[in-house]
Amino acid sequence: MSNEMKALKKARPEPGLVMSREPVPEIGPDDVLIRVNKTGICGTDIHIWNWDDWAQRTVPVPLVTGHEFAGEIVELGRDVTGLSIGQRCSGEGHLIGKQSRQSRSGKFHLDPETRGIGVNEPGAFAEYLALPAFNVVPLPDGIDDEIGAILDPLGNAVHTALSFDLVGEDVLITGAGPIGIMAAAVARHVGARHVVITDLNPDRLALAARVTDVVPVDPRAEPLDAVVQRLGMKQGFDVGLEMSGSQAALDGMVEALVMGGRIALLGIPPGKSPVDWSRIVFKALTIKGVYGREIFETWHKMIAMLERGLDVRRVITHRFAADNYAEAFETMRAGSSGKIVLDWRQA
Ligand code: NAD
């Protein structure tokens, strides 16, 4: 193995990323070295590419970016047990601390010291990635590398969708981005009754209908109260999953829910936005903010569901060799694609 690798990095504090040659990362006693096969491009990577305010405040320069990956273990740190060379894996990209109350009580995803690979620490858009063995999630044979590379966002979808009991419930998802669409597939898989997904982008609505059995709605063309009537729900939706970050979508969701309905919020609004709290109080709604995945409960559940028929493959709309990253990012930035996977073995 050469001690140099290709990696996609933010080289300067300006828009874009560059493919560069970097040293293969060194691993510590509790880490593994992973040969990266495939990576997914996330909305977060687009923020980093665009070098928006959030990215400028958050991302150190230079930094190898990327956090959605699948690959195989090629080196084990001295103290690593329970993993082996050649093991196929994905992994949790949040590196947690061990000191906080949350972490020490096993709520790893709520640790305030968390640092993200590809955001705060060297990431996965590279031929090799060093990762704590703790973060490794082995992949069963039935889950190939391109699905392995989108388990991170699927985990967001699963974490959000499983926030509330969906069995027999009528579910409204606002935002048919890759995560909203995968959440719709999960809601179907776990036994929701009606699953409605809204978006303003017709390409995204068409993609949602190709991926799963969902009712796609542009709320400008058909208001949600008309959808409620059309589907024969008496009062409204039982559960809302907000996955657009849009204030208008959240307002519409609050109106379209039944009394006592429940909302899980994953979408990140661009800034502060006015909320009609009295509506939420008088409708006795429950609202839950959702961050990341539950480590490692969400991983367990999503792998189990994938092995028992959950199918999200069609959310992957584009595949590129890693060397063609510029075209891949351009496609993603256009805002109508599903997930885009980069292949690092076919560079
Ligand atoms: P995305 O940007 O690809 O999709 C969002 C979709 O919402 C787009 O298709 C857009 O057209 C649609 N939209 C915009 N306004 C709308 C409206 N008024 N009604 C309905 N749809 C509308 O994003 P994604 O990658 O699928 O992620 C979904 C959201 O989750 C984003 O806001 C993202 O920032 C957020 N996110 C949060 C976490 C977390 O840990 N909380 C993790 C990952 C992503």
Ligand code: ZN
């Ligand atoms: Zn991601």
